[in-house]
Amino acid sequence: MSTAPRPALSDRSLLQPEHRLPDGLVAVVKRECATCVMVVPILERLAAGEAVLTVYTQDDPTFPAGLAPVHDADLGLSWHHDVETVPTLVRVVDGVEVERTVGWSRDAWRALTGIDDLGEDLPPMRPGCGSKSVDPDLVDALRARFSGSVLHARRVEFADAEDDVEAMYDRGWTDGLPVVAPTEARVLRMLTGTTRAPDDIVAVVPPDLVEITVEKVAINAVMAGCRPEYLPWVIAALEAVCTDEFNIHGVLATTMPVGPVIMCNGPGTRHIGMNSGMNVFGQGNRANLTIGRAVQLIIRNVGGGRPGEVDRATHGNPGKISFCFAEDEDASPITSLATARGIAPGGNAVTVFAGEGPRCIVDQLARDPDDLANTFAACLRTLHNPKLVLAFDAVVVIGPEHARVFADAGWDRERILAELHSRLQIPGADLVRGAHGIAEGVPAHLQDTTLPKFRPDGILLLHAGGGAGLFSAMIGGWANGAMGSQPVTRIVRA
Amino acid sequence: MSSVVLDPTNERAVAERTRCARPASVQGLTVGLLDISKARGNIFLDRIQERLVELGATVKRFAKPTFTKPAPVDLRHEIASQCQVVIEALAD
Numbered sequence: 001m002s003t004a005p006r007p008a009l010s011d012r013s014l015l016q017p018e019h020r021l022p023d024g025l026v027a028v029v030k031r032e033c034a035t036c037v038m039v040v041p042i043l044e045r046l047a048a049g050e051a052v053l054t055v056y057t058q059d060d061p062t063f064p065a066g067l068a069p070v071h072d073a074d075l076g077l078s079w080h081h082d083v084e085t086v087p088t089l090v091r092v093v094d095g096v097e098v099e100r101t102v103g104w105s106r107d108a109w110r111a112l113t114g115i116d117d118l119g120e121d122l123p124p125m126r127p128g129c130g131s132k133s134v135d136p137d138l139v140d141a142l143r144a145r146f147s148g149s150v151l152h153a154r155r156v157e158f159a160d161a162e163d164d165v166e167a168m169y170d171r172g173w174t175d176g177l178p179v180v181a182p183t184e185a186r187v188l189r190m191l192t193g194t195t196r197a198p199d200d201i202v203a204v205v206p207p208d209l210v211e212i213t214v215e216k217v218a219i220n221a222v223m224a225g226c227r228p229e230y231l232p233w234v235i236a237a238l239e240a241v242c243t244d245e246f247n248i249h250g251v252l253a254t255t256m257p258v259g260p261v262i263m264c265n266g267p268g269t270r271h272i273g274m275n276s277g278m279n280v281f282g283q284g285n286r287a288n289l290t291i292g293r294a295v296q297l298i299i300r301n302v303g304g305g306r307p308g309e310v311d312r313a314t315h316g317n318p319g320k321i322s323f324c325f326a327e328d329e330d331a332s333p334i335t336s337l338a339t340a341r342g343i344a345p346g347g348n349a350v351t352v353f354a355g356e357g358p359r360c361i362v363d364q365l366a367r368d369p370d371d372l373a374n375t376f377a378a379c380l381r382t383l384h385n386p387k388l389v390l391a392f393d394a395v396v397v398i399g400p401e402h403a404r405v406f407a408d409a410g411w412d413r414e415r416i417l418a419e420l421h422s423r424l425q426i427p428g429a430d431l432v433r434g435a436h437g438i439a440e441g442v443p444a445h446l447q448d449t450t451l452p453k454f455r456p457d458g459i460l461l462l463h464a465g466g467g468a469g470l471f472s473a474m475i476g477g478w479a480n481g482a483m484g485s486q487p488v489t490r491i492v493r494a
Numbered sequence: 495m496s497s498v499v500l501d502p503t504n505e506r507a508v509a510e511r512t513r514c515a516r517p518a519s520v521q522g523l524t525v526g527l528l529d530i531s532k533a534r535g536n537i538f539l540d541r542i543q544e545r546l547v548e549l550g551a552t553v554k555r556f557a558k559p560t561f562t563k564p565a566p567v568d569l570r571h572e573i574a575s576q577c578q579v580v581i582e583a584l585a586d
């Protein structure tokens with residue numbers, strides 16, 4: 001049972017009178033609970049005694065007969081006082097709860113009431129039943145009704161005749177695909193995925209440089225189709241892309257076909273069901289698709305970054321709807337990307353990279369690590385233009401069958417990277433403008449130098465993909481360094 | 495039944511910011527030319543500067559540190575305090 005945002009105890013004086021606890025003994029029961037029926041004689045004895053007893057019933061307004069039950073019809077009293085089990089017996093002094101017991105425990109009821117021979121003829125203990133206020137079918141509506149005030153976003157009412165999905169298209173809130181309507185109930189449920197307060201500021205979102213609260217993140221996460229347990233990943237990814245180093249403003253505004261590529265590490269990726277295996281970049285996995293989508297919806301809806309406006313991409317790429325995946329760490333022969341970037345093993349983290357769509361590296365014949373490294377280097381050499389160097393980083397996602405070739409030869413992460421960089425030292429004569437009949441290239445004065453394709457930390461290596469297929473993938477980056485975008489890693493916090 | 499959803503946007507009221515009236519002439523005015531630092535933008539601005547000077551304007555040149563990021567607030571203030579008119583050069 002997830003916990004919901006509730007008024008703090010100090011706020012309970014603000015509750016509606018019918019939701020405040022009366023002084024004396026308070027019992028909360030429902031007729032359909034056998035334990036509640038069993039304790040009716042106990043309640044009758046308490047009502048006949050010195051203490052004032054008030055009985056609240058959650059279902060049948062007449063139960064228990066003869067005890068003048070108060071019907072908690074809207075379940076507000078049960079909700080506000082965290083009744084999770086019936087029967088619940090509470091002792092209240094001056095409007096403040098001082099003691100509580102749940103279910104039937106003879107010793108506990110005796111201690112709470114001070115009656116030493118209470119329940120002689122009943123079993124010593126019997127568990128209660130679930131309170132209606134925590135019924136999974138009712139809890140979202142109750143949370144919205146009683147905790148909606150924690151949400152500050154403007155309410156938008158759709159007319160009776162409007163189709164919700166069409167209404168959200170009309171308002172420009174979508175990325176071209178339908179979105180889930182962010183009702184109060186859904187947004188409050190989404191907020192149960194984080195311990196952060198709804199009004200916490202997560203980031204300042206470009207291009208309009210708007211402060212975004214956890215609540216606004218949750219609204220867009222609902223629209224994207226996220227489950228509550230994805231919310232911390234959305235928050236971490238958003239924090240990462242909204243840094244000056246990542247520079248989402250430039251990533252958005254560029255004419256190049258790049259967007260945030262969100263790479264996830266840690267045991268949490270398995271807990272929330274992310275895909276790191278077969279079809280890792282493809283369709284079919286809710287977490288992969290909706291975490292990245294939520295980030296992009298936030299850039300659009302909160303940051304104000306829309307295609308054709310600040311987004312000036314010549315072609316764009318389909319990953320700009322969502323490009324998010326997990327590294328396959330369990331089966332990986334190399335240390336993980338997050339570990340390589342300073343995250344302690346076992347930590348949950350996201351790394352964001354300004355990247356284009358993935359391209360396949362095919363080599364079905366290499367069984368020797370040098371042969372395979374030669375193929376990787378030859379493919380990487382072509383990134384964006386075979387004659388452009390140092391301006392762009394790349395992500396290389398090694399498929400499991402390729403990884404095995406390196407692992408069998410004892411090559412670890414550092415060795416693989418060193419071998420790739422060593423194969424990507426290119427004579428200036430091959431790169432200068434006009435060489436090989438290609439105008440693009442480096443200035444003529446670099447003719448007699450040797451230039452690396454990538455800067456020393458310009459290749460990010462991960463292990464992911466299905467178990468069959470001698471393939472890997474590479475993802476080209478955008479302008480790197482301080483004038484463009486740097487990869488950024490952030491820890492995911494609950 | 496009507497439904498109520500929470501606004502996913504930044505809820506910024508549209509602030510209408512009207513531009514200053516276009517001057518009838520640039521004679522005697524200081525015109526700022528903002529280079530966004532894209533390749534060959536300077537060539538375009540050099541020619542614009544020649545034309546403006548012919549028309550009697552004083553020209554001041556400014557440049558963003560990088561085209562990928564918005565102009566820093568200090569640069570925007572510098573232009574606003576020194577010029578009556580600004581022209582921003584885009585490229586691509």
